[in-house]
Amino acid sequence: MRPKESIPEQTLRRIPHYHQILSDLEAQGQKLISSSYLSRFFRVHDTQVRKDVSVIGYRGRPKAGYSVSGLRQAIADFLGINLQNTAVLVGAGKLGSALCGYSGLAEYGLRIVGVFDSDRAKIGLEVAAFTIQDIATLPQFLAGRGVGIAILTVPKDAAQAAADLVVGLGIRALWSFAPTQLVVPAEVSVRHENLAVGLALLSHDLKKSQQAPREQPNACS
Amino acid sequence: MRPKESIPEQTLRRIPHYHQILSDLEAQGQKLISSSYLSRFFRVHDTQVRKDVSVIGYRGRPKAGYSVSGLRQAIADFLGINLQNTAVLVGAGKLGSALCGYSGLAEYGLRIVGVFDSDRAKIGLEVAAFTIQDIATLPQFLAGRGVGIAILTVPKDAAQAAADLVVGLGIRALWSFAPTQLVVPAEVSVRHENLAVGLALLSHDLKKSQQAPREQPNACS
DNA sequence: CTTTGTGAAAAACTTCACAGCG
DNA sequence: CGCTGTGAAGTTTTTCACAAAG
Numbered sequence: 329m330r331p332k333e334s335i336p337e338q339t340l341r342r343i344p345h346y347h348q349i350l351s352d353l354e355a356q357g358q359k360l361i362s363s364s365y366l367s368r369f370f371r372v373h374d375t376q377v378r379k380d381v382s383v384i385g386y387r388g389r390p391k392a393g394y395s396v397s398g399l400r401q402a403i404a405d406f407l408g409i410n411l412q413n414t415a416v417l418v419g420a421g422k423l424g425s426a427l428c429g430y431s432g433l434a435e436y437g438l439r440i441v442g443v444f445d446s447d448r449a450k451i452g453l454e455v456a457a458f459t460i461q462d463i464a465t466l467p468q469f470l471a472g473r474g475v476g477i478a479i480l481t482v483p484k485d486a487a488q489a490a491a492d493l494v495v496g497l498g499i500r501a502l503w504s505f506a507p508t509q510l511v512v513p514a515e516v517s518v519r520h521e522n523l524a525v526g527l528a529l530l531s532h533d534l535k536k537s538q539q540a541p542r543e544q545p546n547a548c549s
Numbered sequence: 550m551r552p553k554e555s556i557p558e559q560t561l562r563r564i565p566h567y568h569q570i571l572s573d574l575e576a577q578g579q580k581l582i583s584s585s586y587l588s589r590f591f592r593v594h595d596t597q598v599r600k601d602v603s604v605i606g607y608r609g610r611p612k613a614g615y616s617v618s619g620l621r622q623a624i625a626d627f628l629g630i631n632l633q634n635t636a637v638l639v640g641a642g643k644l645g646s647a648l649c650g651y652s653g654l655a656e657y658g659l660r661i662v663g664v665f666d667s668d669r670a671k672i673g674l675e676v677a678a679f680t681i682q683d684i685a686t687l688p689q690f691l692a693g694r695g696v697g698i699a700i701l702t703v704p705k706d707a708a709q710a711a712a713d714l715v716v717g718l719g720i721r722a723l724w725s726f727a728p729t730q731l732v733v734p735a736e737v738s739v740r741h742e743n744l745a746v747g748l749a750l751l752s753h754d755l756k757k758s759q760q761a762p763r764e765q766p767n768a769c770s
Numbered sequence: 771c772t773t774t775g776t777g778a779a780a781a782a783c784t785t786c787a788c789a790g791c792g
Numbered sequence: 793c794g795c796t797g798t799g800a801a802g803t804t805t806t807t808c809a810c811a812a813a814g
Binding site for chain 2: 334335337340341343344345347348349352368369407408413422426430432433435436437438476477500501503507508509511515517519520521522523524525526527528529530531532533534535536537
Binding site for chain 4: 364378381382387390
């Protein structure tokens with residue numbers, strides 16, 4: 329079975345977690361895994377795990393279950409972990425520098441190919457394996473390189489201008505860590521990372537369990 | 550209208566973003582806002598924004614719209630931003646230290662009250678406004694303090710043990726930044742932060758738009 | 771005119787029920 | 793048996809359609 333074109337968003341959210349679990353199991357030497365085992369990490373039924381797996385385009389073996397390495401590899405292919413998306417990072421502050429040195433990005437198929445800032449004092453400095461470049465040189469840097477993603481780690485007040493700049497240069501996807509909501513043309517994808525979302529979900533759970541302290545399923549993501 | 554007890558998860562995800570947008574608008578001095586303006590930041594219809602607002606327990610004025618400051622305040626109350634949840638942070642590595650110094654947590658109603666690590670070399674050192682304490686002293690620290698949340702910023706291999714420890718000490722909610730999936734009793738809430746989720750959603754959008762390069766709505770969060 | 775609020779319809783997501791396979 | 797795979801049923805979330813109000 330081939331992966332479908334339109335994937336349910338909730339499924340898409342679970343898939344990276346499956347990958348994480350399977351990587352652990354693979355490292356531990358486990359060969360097979362069942363949908364009901366995987367479902368224990370989430371707030372869902374084992375049937376849902378099987379639907380998710382079928383969306384990924386993988387098939388298990390009845391009675392046996394899924395091959396840990398086979399499914400992990402299928403997820404890696406599905407997510408494009410082997411394809412290596414390329415990205416430029418704009419904003420070489422604390423968070424930006426941390427991301428440059430974070431090996432997790434490469435593990436999930438994202439390779440940073442250039443780091444840019446507008447601060448004269450930072451240009452020329454090294455962060456991780458990169459030399460910080462002048463944002464003014466971004467147009468010529470991007471020309472013909474096929475970079476699809478821009479990571480924005482700029483201060484809030486600079487975020488919309490930075491977004492407009494990179495969108496004007498042909499970037500199709502924005503991964504923003506700035507604490508503000510960007511407005512971009514409809515054909516550009518944006519994801520805003522915001523710790524407050526996680527905190528809100530968590531404190532809501534907490535409030536609910538204080539009001540009604542009875543059994544509830546495992547939380548996730 | 551009072552807030553309802555069971556809130557749709559998707560609504561809960563959007564609410565912190567509303568708060569962010571409204572804070573910006575308030576700082577700019579804007580007084581009123583419409584549901585259709587807010588909906589432009591998300592992949593949803595303006596009707597959905599109105600439903601979300603009604604879940605929060607706020608009411609707008611027909612023709613006029615919502616009061617920016619009134620709605621922002623209602624969201625702050627709803628999220629418990631003024632209530633101040635307290636948390637202990639376990640694992641004073643790079644990420645843990647960064648979180649200790651991150652003002653955004655306080656803005657969203659979370660106050661870290663203690664920082665713990667098991668590494669002898671770290672115990673006694675200062676991070677942000679905290680002195681790193683010996684994890685062995687956590688039981689007496691927590692006793693009677695009513696701390697509900699533990700932030701886990703420990704290495705992967707230590708994560709499950711740390712989770713078991715704090716759950717045993719009465720913690721009801723875990724906010725884990727360790728790259729592994731924790732298993733905890735059903736009555737404990739867990740949220741796993743994982744950048745790969747954001748990356749997966751983004752690169753899926755990118756892949757989709759490459760296959761079928763036609764109009765699509767703004768993406769969010 | 772707008773813009774909110776809400777019941778009804780539609781769509782999306784999850785679970786149920788059970789077929790099929792080793 | 794125990795497990796996957798899948799159409800049908802059930803539940804949740806979103807959109808539609810329109811009443812009400814300034």
